[in-house]
Amino acid sequence: MTTAPNRRILLVDDMPTIHDDFRKILAPQSAAKSALDATRAALFGDEIVTSDEAPFELDSAYQGQEGLAKLQASLDQGRPYAMAFVDMRMPPGWDGVETIERLWQTDPRLQVVICTAYSDTPWEEVFQRLDARDRLLILKKPFDNIEVRQLAQALTAKWQMTQALALQIDSLEAAVEERTRKLTQANEALQTEISERKHLQAQLVQQGNLASIGQLAAGVAHEINNPIGFIFSNFGTLEHYLDHLFRLLAAHERAEPAASLRSLYEELQIDYLKEDVPMLMRESKDGILRVRQIVQDLKDFSRVDSAQQFQPAQLHQGIDSTLNVVANEIRYQADVVKEYGQLPPVECLASQINQVVMNLVVNAAHAMGSNRGRIVIRTGATADEAWFEVADNGSGIPPEVLPQIFDPFFTTKPVGKGTGLGLSLSYGIVQKHRGRISVDSEVGRGTTFRVTLPLRQTAEAAETPDLVAA
Template sequence: MPFRNHRVLVVDDNRSVHDGICRTLASPHKPAPEPELFHEPATPKPDFQVYSAFQGTEAVQRVGEARERGTPFAVAFVDLRMPPGIDGVETATKLWQVDPDIQVVICTAYSDLTWSEMSTKLGRTDQWVILHKPFDRIELLQLAQALTEKWALTQQARAQMADLESRVARRTQELVDALDKLKREAAERARAEHEQRSLQRKVEETQRLESLGVLAGGIAHDFNNILTGVLGSASLAKLETTPGSLIDQHLDRIEKSACRAAELCEQMLAYAGKGRIAVKAVDVNALVKDTLELLHASVPRDANLSIDLEAGLPPTMADPARIRQVVMNLVINAAEALTGHPRQVTLLTRRTKLTQSDLAAMSHPGDAVPGEFVSIQVSDTGCGMSRETLRRIFDPFFTTKFTGRGLGLCAVQGIIRARGGALDVTSEIGRGSRFFVCFPTGTAEIRPAPVFPPPAPALPARPDVTILVVDDEPTVRDVAELALRRQGFRTLSAPDGAQAVALVRDTQTRIGGVLLDLTMPELDGVSTLKALRALRPDLKAVLMSGYDQSEATQRFDGLGLHGFLQKPFTIDTLRQKVAILAS
């Protein structure tokens, strides 16, 4: 047994009894004489190590010192009465104070204390027994043997319990760690799934916006072609009427309506990121201040427009007209949403730093990258919007207004997206809405659109100059040809680039210049002009398109355009732009 301990202390003031117990329990390492006290022959003894004390205080001292040395006693045989010192009961109590594990045998020849009284005085019923004098030698040895084994078993059980508790604690900690790991993994998985769903929603939203942008851009482009025919035909018809006549007035209304339709097309192109822009460094605060009168006029008289502009904002690269359009649209929408009281619209500008996580949390981050931004925030205390409305407010032609066209906010989003900005919208029914718009800061050099010479004055008829009109839209070709012939030019036309190239290659007519559309099937404007210049390096060209001049003309770098004609156009605008071709 690994916890074996046969160290025994005998405590008795009567030397005869004391020596008798010692001889009976004496260790083989310290031979004892034949016991005379019990008048019995010698028998084999266990390997007890016997130590002596003659008073209780001496016993307490020895037990305490032995425990401190790491060689504790297993059993103490203590006489009940040891005058003049402390008795056995008090001795036992003090022994347990210095060594709680020691087993105690109370040796007594008296019966003046009952078991109950002894139990009351000693308390621990599991660590003491009574041995009545005179006692039998075998009884003494059995008792010593049993109690030393009990001490060893107690130590072994305690060690096993400590080991078990340690293993349980260790295993419990392992389970706690495993549970924590599972919780972290579950949380991480939930977060990853949330991010994946969020990313998927953003991808789907981006794809939807791109599809809508392509659709809006295509519709606007086609409408511009149609409007070119309407506006051009109206301009031509006006030349055949008497100014101020009823027909002339009708034609004026047609022209104005066509121009208004062209403005709608421009908003659709802005949504698609292809509207007319003139990018430069913009001071947003200065722009807002310049627009204050219009802003206040946009808000009802019984409402309050609060404007807070942070001083020292860095510039942002944008088209001032587009930024003004964004601010006006947001303020007008906020003002129209006001119901009840308070009726408050607030416009703030701030320098804002956005991290990747900030952008990810925004409802419409677009393609914005982390960095510094100039932010414009417009909030109101109006009626607010439902989730369904929030989801659709940037869709083209979606509106909650009776007279709305549903193009204002979609144009705002297109402008922001085209400049690499971000947008966040929050709203609550009955509490109002907040639009948070961010444009990246910077003064990076923007490649300017080509600078064309100023329009030349109208020239006299030049029947010797032939102008080639290339456009896949028959109405545009017809209007352009009619207008050019009315100015005295001769014209040729082609419905696509391939036929235009063949016409220049095969005709004997000297072509003075080409009026060229940007987007056509098979060969687009760029490819067509390259092919034409391969045949006629000196051929002058004016580009016409419904798209932004900067975007459209940048594709013609190095090809030497001589002008740009924005669709839809009037006859007067056409006359000015093509004059360069006849010079």
């Protein structure tokens, strides 16, 4: 990188004779000399070059103020001075130090030589006021011509080099900035990629989880369903037979049996047995009905009987069966209150929506402290959307944690208690349904999650049920 050499010099001195001296030393190609050169060139065909070096361009100012004005004008024209010679004493105006201060305020690049026969201001003070000593030289009067010339040579060259260096630094900084920008971009792309992969990984785990829960539920439901079926039907017959036996017993008692039989009645506590057997039968029947309900819930929850296809489903039924499945998990933490609205069938993957309900309800139960809490499940619908809310009065989520809760593997629970996948999976499932999931939480008051689902899926969504959108 090169710039045109700058040989422009400003001389600030109140003595006109000094200006003459400087002009002789620094700009020997005076008007007369130039005319002579021109004549010589005309006569002998010489080139008008008297020196190998480019000539200095000397401007004169006789007071500090005038010097400053010239400096400003030079900058305005885009032709800055490389250096200035400044006299120390210049009555009645600014002295040299003040002049230099002002010049530097306007152009800090200016190289300066302070010229003095004696100093009114002690040097210590001068240097305190002019701390940029790397641009300041001292020339003591009376000076030698060669000193002046060398100073001008060296300082204009120094200005040039400093300028070139600054340009180089500028371009280097621009290159570094460009590099940094590219690196930042690459880093952002990498972050996006990482978080996409995390989501993908979570979704794979989710698919695996759902599949295995579904299979397990399907197996258990099938295995239990058959024996429960015949126990239940045998139970009806058994009740019937027992009724017969009790009627026979009653007839027998009425026929006044022999004393030996009567003592056997007492020994076998037949009177107590007559009261207890119907009770035992009733309790057992309750138990069997409950087992049957659990099996039904498991089947509903996993929807093993339906293929993985978007189908109209009753959300309330799904929520109820999910609540039964997780009843044990919440029984000791909270009461569940249902505030169901009117819901039309929702076209969805019912088992996956159940999974969402389960994650939200279990999270709500986990958020309860030592006091028993309350989980309210609300539902409702608009013309084309259905929604459900799971609201708890648990710990709440701190604002700094809130942005992360849907991230895969983000958990605040101890190792073994949470994997941090529940919400990220739920988010994926809701996305797949073209729905929304939102959260409203306040520390100390509780948390409400709301899931909104379209009542009907578009053809595109329904065709790709296994693709979970990240």
